[in-house]
Amino acid sequence: MSRRSLHTPAPDAATLRARLHRARQAAADAGTDALLIAPGSDLRYLIGQAGGSFERLTTLVIPAGDAPPALVVPKLEFPGYSDVPTDDLGVDVITWVDGDDPYRLVADRLGKPGRVAVSDMMAALHVLALRDAVAGAEQALAGPVLRELRMRKDxxxxxxxxxxxxxxxxxxxxxxxxxxxxxxxxxxxxxxxxxxxxxxxxxxxxxxxxxxxxxxxxxxxxxxxxxxxxxxxxxxxxxxxxxxxxxxxxxxxxxxxxxxxxxxxxxxxxxxxxxxxxxxxxxxxxxxxxxxxxxxxxxxxxxxxxxxxxxxxxxxxxxxxxxxxxxxxxxxxxxxxxxxxxxxxxxxxxxxxxxxxxxxxxxxxxxxxxxxxxxxxxxxx
Missing domain, CATH: 3.90.230.10 (Creatinase/methionine aminopeptidase superfamily)
Incomplete structure (x- = not known):
């Protein structure tokens, strides 16, 4: 049942806020209504914690519009994100428990997007379930959007x-x-x-x-x-x-x-x-x-x-x-x-x-x- 979480140095909140803002802007510039970021290096870049990708869905929802980002995470996994300054970053936290439908939680957060971009390495079981939940939305890869942020190191x-x-x-x-x-x-x-x-x-x-x-x-x-x-x-x-x-x-x-x-x-x-x-x-x-x-x-x-x-x-x-x-x-x-x-x-x-x-x-x-x-x-x- 245990999941290992590495608590390692992260950029300060100001840096992370700037990255989230740039990700939102990059999504808008790419004609994408939202980014869905799975655990991994993209998530670490944006919120300072990589987390882990398991059969239960964890994803950071970054709308291209004015709505705040949201971290959708299983309640039992949330302690692994305790170092993330979500309040300072303006990130809402949406936890769920077994028996809930996390994909519906994401869909409700998104409304009716025309195009969403998912992490390049998001597991297929999550990609396909999100496709069903966010019916009618075109799916694309988030990599081409995020690479414009990550290629140039500060x-x-x-x-x-x-x-x-x-x-x-x-x-x-x-x-x-x-x-x-x-x-x-x-x-x-x-x-x-x-x-x-x-x-x-x-x-x-x-x-x-x-x-x-x-x-x-x-x-x-x-x-x-x-x-x-x-x-x-x-x-x-x-x-x-x-x-x-x-x-x-x-x-x-x-x-x-x-x-x-x-x-x-x-x-x-x-x-x-x-x-x-x-x-x-x-x-x-x-x-x-x-x-x-x-x-x-x-x-x-x-x-x-x-x-x-x-x-x-x-x-x-x-x-x-x-x-x-x-x-x-x-x-x-x-x-x-x-x-x-x-x-x-x-x-x-x-x-x-x-x-x-x-x-x-x-x-x-x-x-x-x-x-x-x-x-x-x-x-x-």
Whole structure:
């Protein structure tokens, strides 16, 4: 019956009020009558508490008009929102108990809207029940509305991302403690996960230790493969700090002298590509252009088919969020946008390499939030 709620630092009420106001205005500008925000990062952004998504409906109703927002929440879950300053935020609280129809409560609050937008990650059982309850209203995704708020980080958000970046850098600085021949990826990964918490995160959100041929799989996890002398190892790690903002950084290591003769030259190409992409970041430059800055170098060196993912993703309360640094995305970059720059080259069945920094767009360029060396770091064999 128990539900865990993380009571972690939240923005002050003035900041949250401003965010709610901007969300209301953004909904109106998008021709949407209301936003229905499920528990998760969007809810945390707007009221300072993420809550949890369960079979019982919890949703923040944000009308585009003058009516106040309302938090519709099961009575037994409401204690998890006790830190939310609902009175200061002007948010009504509507609790319900088992046997009530929460979807009807939402419908009654909305009246007869023509168009409502639901959280991108709202559970289908709630989306479909709301569709039935708010009959006649067009349903859309809230993501395109809220991304306009969340993409541009304020000073406090950037400070939190900087703190997260420093914490994950401290973990990478310790890699020689754990990464060596004779240990399995899983053993190394367990030590890294513990260090992620030790160095200031609330948890290890992900730990990738891709040794030898496993490094050619960008989203490899960990396995029982025993790390061998000469292996190239991709280590991609991150997690949230108490403020909710995430780290995400990748470095590539060699366990002793690399076994494959082509590692040095190929890795040098990757270094040039990653540096070129970071240097391309500037207000007004498109996400497409940053992707191209890395991709063109890798392609010209003959590895285009071995670079099999986008160059980067936005980061904040989610590890992956807008903006996405990918070909075809003509979004102009603006100060305050934060994202990864992480090209990779993957030699299937042999080895892979990736270099990843989080950067924030400044008034005239980019501030990298990760400062560990980009060279191929050799650790003890």
């Amino acid at each position: 000073a406090a958000e950037i400070a939190a991302l900087r703190k997260a970046g420093e914490a994950i850098d401290r973990v990478h600085a310790r890699m020689g403690e754990w990464l060596r021949a004779g240990r399995t990826e899983a053993q190394v990964g367990a030590d890294i996960a513990a260090a992620i918490v030790e160095e200031g995160h609330t948890e290890a959100e992900f730990v990738i230790v891709g040794s030898g041929p496993n490094g050619a799989s960008p989203h490899h996890d960990v396995s029982d493969r025993v790390i061998e002398p000469g292996d190239v190892v991709v280590v991609d790690i991150g997690g949230p700090i108490a403020e909710g903002y995430n780290s995400d950084s990748t470095r590539t290591y060699a366990v002793g002298e690399p076994r494959d003769a082509d590692v040095a030259d190929t890795y040098a190409v990757l270094q040039r590509a990653q540096q070129a992409a970071v240097e391309a970041v500037c207000p007004g430059v498109t996400a497409h252009a940053v992707d191209a800055a890395a991709r063109d170098i890798i392609t010209e060196a003959g590895f285009g088919e071995q670079f099999i993912h986008r160059t980067g993703h936005g980061i904040g309360l989610d590890v992956h969020e807008e903006p996405y640094i990918v070909g075809g995305n003509d979004l102009p970059l603006e100060p305050g946008m934060a994202f990864s720059v992480e090209p990779g080259i993957y030699q299937a069945g042999r080895w892979g390499a990736r270099i990843e920094d989080i950067v924030v767009v400044t008034s005239d360029g980019a501030e990298p939030l990760n400062t560990r060396p980009h060279e191929l770091v050799v650790v003890g064999s």
